[in-house]
Amino acid sequence: MASIIPLRGVRYNPRIVPDLAQVVTPPYDVIDESAQNRYYERSPYNVIRLEYGKTGPADDAGNNRYTRAGETFSNWLDSQVLVQDRQQCLYLYEQQFTLRGRTYGRRGFFCGVRVEPYETGVILPHEETLPKHKKDRLELMRLCRANFSPIFGLYPEKEMVSSLIIAKVMQNDPDISFTDELGQAHRMWIVRDHTVINPIISIMEQKHIFIADGHHRYETALAYSQEIGGPGLHNYALMVLVNLYDPGLLVLPTHRLVQNPKGIDPEALVSELGDVFEVTPATVGPHGFQVFLDDLEVRGKGSFGLYAGDGRLYWLSLKPGGDLDRLMPADKSPAWRRLDVTVLHSLILEKYLDIGSSERTDEGLIRYTREESGALEKVDQGEFAFAFFMNPTGVDELVAVAEGGERMPQKSTYFYPKLSTGLVINKL
Incomplete structure (x- = not known):
C-alpha cells in the first residue's frame, strides 16, 4: 500500500x-x-x-x-x-x-x-x-x-x-x-x-x-x-x-458563524427547527460559556448549540426516532448521514438557511472558527447572524466515511x- x-x-x-x-x-x-x-x-x-x-x-x-x-x-x-x-x-x-x-x-x-x-x-x-x-x-x-x-x-x-x-x-x-x-x-x-x-x-x-x-x-x-x-x-x-x-x-470541534441570506426571522428559524430538533433555551450562567459547551458535550451526538444574538442561546438535539435518513441526501451512506457536521450543513444550513454546497464556498456567508466566546461577540456585533456550536467529529467516524469513498464538508475535523x-x- x-x-x-x-x-x-x-x-x-x-x-x-x-x-x-x-x-x-x-x-x-x-x-x-x-x-x-x-x-x-x-x-x-x-x-x-x-x-x-x-x-x-x-x-x-x-x-x-x-x-x-x-x-x-x-x-x-x-x-x-x-x-x-x-x-x-x-x-x-x-x-x-x-x-x-x-x-x-x-x-x-x-x-x-x-x-x-x-x-x-x-x-x-x-x-x-x-x-x-x-x-x-x-x-x-x-x-x-x-x-x-x-x-x-x-x-x-x-x-x-x-x-x-x-x-x-x-x-x-x-x-x-x-x-x-x-x-x-x-x-x-x-x-x-x-x-x-x-x-x-x-x-x-x-x-x-x-x-x-x-x-x-x-x-x-x-x-x-x-x-x-x-x-x-x-x-x-x-x-x-x-x-x-x-x-x-x-480532535476538537470547529464552530460555524453564518449569515442569513434567506432573511429568516431568528424566532421563526427556532420554531422551524423544532420540527426536527428538540429545542431547549439556554443561558450563559455566572461560570461562563464553557459550562454551556460542557453540557453540549454531555448531550453528545446529534446535538448542537445555536446563538441567534441578543442573548438567545439554544441547545438543539435531534428528536429520538426521527427519520433522519429521509431528511438527508439519499445518495449518501448511513455513516455520512449520521455525522453531526453533515446534519448541520445538509439539513440546518441548506434546508432552513438556503446555504447549500455552492454557497458554502463563499467565505462571506460562512466562517469556521475555534473561538467560542468570540463567536458570540461577532453575532452580537452584527458581523454574522447565527453561531452554531459543534461537538468534535470522532476519528472512527472519519475512518468510516473515508473508507466509504465519501467526503465531509470543509473543516469537519480539527486535529x-x-x-x-x-x-x-x-x-x-
Whole structure:
C-alpha cells in the first residue's frame, strides 16, 4: 500500500538560528494577517517568508509572494541559513501539550510519502477542498520546488509495533527541543539507522493513509507530480504520520458563524427547527460559556448549540426516532448521514438557511472558527447572524466515511495541536 521514504531534509542551521521557536509557524491556513505580521517581525529567517509571504500593491507576474519565496529559499540555502542533511533520515516527532488541565504527547514521524490518486485507495481523504487554495499552493510549489508544511497523515496500526519502535528511540535525548509561543513542547529525533527505518517502511507498505489535515496540500502535491512526470522526488510529499491509535491524537470541534441570506426571522428559524430538533433555551450562567459547551458535550451526538444574538442561546438535539435518513441526501451512506457536521450543513444550513454546497464556498456567508466566546461577540456585533456550536467529529467516524469513498464538508475535523511548519523542509 503506502510507499514511504526517508528524506534528506532541509533544516535550520543551529549556528545561525539557535532558537527554532523564533522561526516556525503553524500551517498557513490558520494564519491571519495579524499573525503573519507577528511572524515577520519575530525573525528575519521566519519560515513565514517561504510558506505564506506578504503580498503588495506592486505585485505582478515577475515579482510576487511566490517569486519572493523562491528567491528567499535559494538565498537561505546559499548562505546556509538552511542546510540539507547529507543522509536520508526519518525524523521522529513528539508534541507535548496541555488541554483542560491534562497533558498529552502525540508522536509521529516526518517522511516522504508517494502521492497517489485517491482512486487507488492508498491515500484516503475525508474533507472537501476548494480550487482557489490549491492554485495558491501549486504556484508556491512551482517557484520553490519544495514542501514547507507537512501534510498530517494517519495510519491504522492496532498492533502498535511502529509506536514501540518510536518509543524506544525516544528514550534517548532529542536532537531538537524547544517550546513554542503557545507553551507546547516540540522534540525531534533524527534517525539515520536503517535498522530503525526499514521496519517502519515495511509496516507502512501494509497500510493506507488517512489525510487528517492538509487536503489542499496533498492534492497540490499530486498535481505537481503529474505536471512534472517521470521518476523523482517530486512524486513524494512531506508528511507527518501518526498512528490512528496514538493516545495523544485529539480532535476538537470547529464552530460555524453564518449569515442569513434567506432573511429568516431568528424566532421563526427556532420554531422551524423544532420540527426536527428538540429545542431547549439556554443561558450563559455566572461560570461562563464553557459550562454551556460542557453540557453540549454531555448531550453528545446529534446535538448542537445555536446563538441567534441578543442573548438567545439554544441547545438543539435531534428528536429520538426521527427519520433522519429521509431528511438527508439519499445518495449518501448511513455513516455520512449520521455525522453531526453533515446534519448541520445538509439539513440546518441548506434546508432552513438556503446555504447549500455552492454557497458554502463563499467565505462571506460562512466562517469556521475555534473561538467560542468570540463567536458570540461577532453575532452580537452584527458581523454574522447565527453561531452554531459543534461537538468534535470522532476519528472512527472519519475512518468510516473515508473508507466509504465519501467526503465531509470543509473543516469537519480539527486535529489539535497543529503541526509546526519549518522543522523539516522537503526539497524536491
